Amino acid sequence: MKxxxxxxxIDDLKKDRVTAWSGVRNYQARNFMHDMNxxxxxFIYHSNTEPIxxxxxxxxxxxxxxxxxxQDKKDEHYDPKATTAKPIWNMVDVRFVKKFPQCITLxxxxxxxxxxxxxxxxxxxxxxxTPVTKSEFTHIEKVAQx
DNA sequence: GCCAACGTTGGC
DNA sequence: GCCAACGTTGGC
Numbered sequence: 001m002k003x004x005x006x007x008x009x010i011d012d013l014k015k016d017r018v019t020a021w022s023g024v025r026n027y028q029a030r031n032f033m034h035d036m037n038x039x040x041x042x043f044i045y046h047s048n049t050e051p052i053x054x055x056x057x058x059x060x061x062x063x064x065x066x067x068x069x070x071q072d073k074k075d076e077h078y079d080p081k082a083t084t085a086k087p088i089w090n091m092v093d094v095r096f097v098k099k100f101p102q103c104i105t106l107x108x109x110x111x112x113x114x115x116x117x118x119x120x121x122x123x124x125x126x127x128x129x130t131p132v133t134k135s136e137f138t139h140i141e142k143v144a145q146x
Numbered sequence: 147g148c149c150a151a152c153g154t155t156g157g158c
Numbered sequence: 159g160c161c162a163a164c165g166t167t168g169g170c
Contacts, residue, residue, distance in 0.1 A: 002156090026165075048156050106157080124163040126155045 005049040029129040053105035062093035
């Protein structure tokens with residue numbers, strides 16, 4: 001899951017311990033959230049920041065439920081099409097697991113052949129939520145312990 | 147249903 | 159700040 005560290009960082013998550021991942025307004029990303037199961041592990045990725053990369057691990061603590069911020073006119077991510085009957089957008093609750101001692105930068109991720117098919121590394125990928133395979137996850141976890 | 151225009155994302 | 163790559167919107 002991507003986040004801009006200036007907006008909501010791994011340190012914010014560490015402090016909050018749990019947060020509702022609201023504000024996703026892209027159908028593909030929403031569908032990926034919908035498919036998540038409680039306990040699933042998540043990499044937290046800082047985009048548009050220095051350094052860019054994977055900064056830690058979180059997990060799903062509550063499965064997809066309606067994102068009420070879509071119905072809040074004052075919210076940055078307000079969507080006039082969303083209603084209580086048809087909320088359109090959903091979110092999951094995310095719990096802090098750990099912060100890596102160092103960020104695994106995008107530049108470094110790109111050097112790993114085992115990760116070359118990773119969704120987040122594909123050119124032009126702008127999806128804020130992308131799936132990670134088990135082998136990709138294991139590999140990155142190992143890299144994090146260097 | 148097509149597609150141009152537009153807005154956004156995000157790496158560089 | 160630039161720009162490629164998208165997703166969305168709206169006229170036709």
